[in-house]
Amino acid sequence: MMAAKSGNSTQNVFLAQHCHWNRQSHTRFSSNSCALRMRSTHPLQGWRLAWPDKSAMQLHTLTTHRIDLGNRASIHCHAAQCTSAVSSFKKVDFLKLQNGSDIRGVAVAGVEGEPVNLTEPVTKAIAASFAAWLLEKKKPSESKRLRISVGHDSRISAQKLQDAVSHGIASTGVDVIQYGLASTPAMFNSTLTEDENFLCPVDGSIMITASHLPYNRNGFKFFTNAGGLGKADIKDILEHAANIFEKVTDTSLKESEEAANAAISKVDYMVVYTADLVAAVRKAAGNVEKPLERFRIIVDAGNGAGGFFAGKVLEPLGAVTTGSQFLEPDGMFPNHVPNPEDKAAMKAITQAVLENKADLGIIFDTDVDRSAAVDSSGRELNRNRLIALMSALVLEEHPGTTIVTDSVTSDGLTAFIEKKLGGKHHRFKRGYKNVIDEAIRLNSIGEESHLAIETSGHGALKENHWLDDGAYLMVKLLNKLASARASGSGSGSKVLTDLIEGLEEAAVAVELRLKIDQNHADLKGGSFRDYGEVVLKHLENTTSSDPKLKKAPINYEGVRVSGHGGWFLLRLSLHDPVLPLNIEAPSNEDAVKLGLAVLSAVKEFAALDTSALDKFVQK
Numbered sequence: 001m002m003a004a005k006s007g008n009s010t011q012n013v014f015l016a017q018h019c020h021w022n023r024q025s026h027t028r029f030s031s032n033s034c035a036l037r038m039r040s041t042h043p044l045q046g047w048r049l050a051w052p053d054k055s056a057m058q059l060h061t062l063t064t065h066r067i068d069l070g071n072r073a074s075i076h077c078h079a080a081q082c083t084s085a086v087s088s089f090k091k092v093d094f095l096k097l098q099n100g101s102d103i104r105g106v107a108v109a110g111v112e113g114e115p116v117n118l119t120e121p122v123t124k125a126i127a128a129s130f131a132a133w134l135l136e137k138k139k140p141s142e143s144k145r146l147r148i149s150v151g152h153d154s155r156i157s158a159q160k161l162q163d164a165v166s167h168g169i170a171s172t173g174v175d176v177i178q179y180g181l182a183s184t185p186a187m188f189n190s191t192l193t194e195d196e197n198f199l200c201p202v203d204g205s206i207m208i209t210a211s212h213l214p215y216n217r218n219g220f221k222f223f224t225n226a227g228g229l230g231k232a233d234i235k236d237i238l239e240h241a242a243n244i245f246e247k248v249t250d251t252s253l254k255e256s257e258e259a260a261n262a263a264i265s266k267v268d269y270m271v272v273y274t275a276d277l278v279a280a281v282r283k284a285a286g287n288v289e290k291p292l293e294r295f296r297i298i299v300d301a302g303n304g305a306g307g308f309f310a311g312k313v314l315e316p317l318g319a320v321t322t323g324s325q326f327l328e329p330d331g332m333f334p335n336h337v338p339n340p341e342d343k344a345a346m347k348a349i350t351q352a353v354l355e356n357k358a359d360l361g362i363i364f365d366t367d368v369d370r371s372a373a374v375d376s377s378g379r380e381l382n383r384n385r386l387i388a389l390m391s392a393l394v395l396e397e398h399p400g401t402t403i404v405t406d407s408v409t410s411d412g413l414t415a416f417i418e419k420k421l422g423g424k425h426h427r428f429k430r431g432y433k434n435v436i437d438e439a440i441r442l443n444s445i446g447e448e449s450h451l452a453i454e455t456s457g458h459g460a461l462k463e464n465h466w467l468d469d470g471a472y473l474m475v476k477l478l479n480k481l482a483s484a485r486a487s488g489s490g491s492g493s494k495v496l497t498d499l500i501e502g503l504e505e506a507a508v509a510v511e512l513r514l515k516i517d518q519n520h521a522d523l524k525g526g527s528f529r530d531y532g533e534v535v536l537k538h539l540e541n542t543t544s545s546d547p548k549l550k551k552a553p554i555n556y557e558g559v560r561v562s563g564h565g566g567w568f569l570l571r572l573s574l575h576d577p578v579l580p581l582n583i584e585a586p587s588n589e590d591a592v593k594l595g596l597a598v599l600s601a602v603k604e605f606a607a608l609d610t611s612a613l614d615k616f617v618q619k
């Protein structure tokens with residue numbers, strides 16, 4: 001099951017340079033107090049982050065640098081003054097690697113215009129910074145060593161980044177538990193599992209993934225047992241990483257690698273994670289060993305990390321999975337983009353379901369935090385339909401509960417949740433972390449919510465620790481199939497399709513992404529966000545004078561307007577210099593009218609590329 005833990009020889013190497021977080025007091029430690037602390041406490045844990053560079057004797061020449069992090073925190077960096085400390089690494093803009101609550105960058109060279117910025121030294125600095133953040137947060141006693149699990153998806157840069165992450169963590173004196181190929185939700189789960197045989201629970205976890213992005217990208221998601229880290233913490237970690245990075249030398253890097261290998265263990269954690277999923281379905285079916293016997297279920301993992309679902313979850317439950325496709329990890333993603341929002345991906349799983357006469361098809365994104373399904377007739381159960389289906393299941397268990405969704409959900413979905421299912425639809429913002437945090441907030445103020453879900457296929461349930469887990473969403477569907485069969489109330493995926501009967505769907509539903517040229521003079525040196533806000537304000541003013549259009553009374557991002565039997569939403573992208581425009585309407589003609597209303601308001605903005613909208617209204 002796992003490799004034995006090797007020794008702990010990292011400690012001698014990391015004795016010279018110390019960067020530490022001091023969130024409360026902003027106190028500066030003097031050089032002497034730092035040196036004393038180092039000798040009198042556990043050498044590598046506590047408040048310090050040690051990044052390897054020089055020798056212990058350089059402790060005598062420590063100087064302190066303080067970097068302010070606004071009102072959240074400050075970093076104190078004690079760096080030995082030594083000319084050999086001059087890093088041979090190029091300056092890196094660490095904050096550019098932030099992507100909401102994730103870190104994303106280019107890890108593989110070869111794509112024009114996309115230089116590599118997620119190098120191994122950068123990765124090490126980020127991992128070391130996360131470990132330092134964790135040490136500061138958990139404040140472990142001197143006798144306890146913290147541990148961080150590290151997993152990755154199928155990307156071709158996974159191995160090299162896993163090594164770099166491991167070395168970065170180990171350089172702080174924190175133990176590293178490598179899981180190898182894993183899913184994002186499994187990584188979070190490892191902070192909750194209580195099983196010392198698997199070295200669990202871990203104190204923190206890092207998933208190496210860039211979700212559905214192209215092969216040359218990669219990135220990180222971070223977890224503690226409180227869930228995924230938020231934007232503010234990621235920003236702190238990146239700023240701290242930049243500071244660490246500046247102090248790294250070639251020699252220090254090499255030394256750290258040799259020493260760090262000793263702090264690394266390997267565990268097959270997916271065994272635990274998949275056993276939990278299997279147990280959940282068995283339990284829902286009334287403790288039947290093979291509740292999915294005679295079901296034919298096809299999995300499409302898109303050559304990402306989700307292939308385990310066929311052999312390790314469905315088959316033990318009795319399902320036949322022949323016809324499943326793209327289960328082998330392949331970081332070049334040769335078949336289709338692993339993304340349940342992608343048309344080609346949905347077409348591929350639909351075809352496989354129909355060709356194999358399967359009862360159900362299941363598709364995951366690369367790191368399995370998103371998913372969708374296809375019923376036996378080839379009907380896609382993704383986007384609004386998946387939300388409707390999950391809402392139906394959750395509202396059966398929790399009548400009247402609030403369903404939190406992202407902002408691009410349809411009016412038909414609201415009507416379905418509120419009129420047909422008797423729940424409440426709280427349409428919030430785009431972004432999986434936003435919807436999850438909002439559901440948690442609602443519960444904290446007394447409004448019961450059990451489901452936070454996006455049209456992207458991210459969905460999190462209260463019963464599953466608010467973890468957005470594509471595999472768990474699919475387990476909820478399997479539970480329904482299994483329990484319906486056990487109770488004799490139905491067999492096959494019709495049970496699921498029947499649940500969303502009455503969901504009204506617009507004949508036309510499009511998303512057009514209007515780019516903002518960040519270098520355009522019209523920005524007057526300002527940010528694309530400020531520019532986008534001006535565009536949105538102007539659209540809001542223009543549409544308010546059109547009697548055929550009505551602004552949505554409650555709306556949390558962008559401008560959402562009803563009219564011509566449909567609606568549109570123009571908002572700022574969470575990450576890109578883009579204004580995504582969603583339009584839904586009963587006919588193409590109505591959709592064009594809505595498109596024209598937007599176009600007439602935004603066309604005067606010279607830095608906005610409206611070509612997609614121009615084309616759409618000319619149809």
Ligand SMILES: O=P(O)(O)OC[C@H]1O[C@H](O)[C@H](O)[C@@H](O)[C@@H]1O
Binds near residue numbers: 456574
């Ligand atoms: O704002 P957009 O560019 O449409 O991107 C929004 C999406 O970004 C990422 O993919 C997040 O994982 C999703 O949770 C989010 O919905």
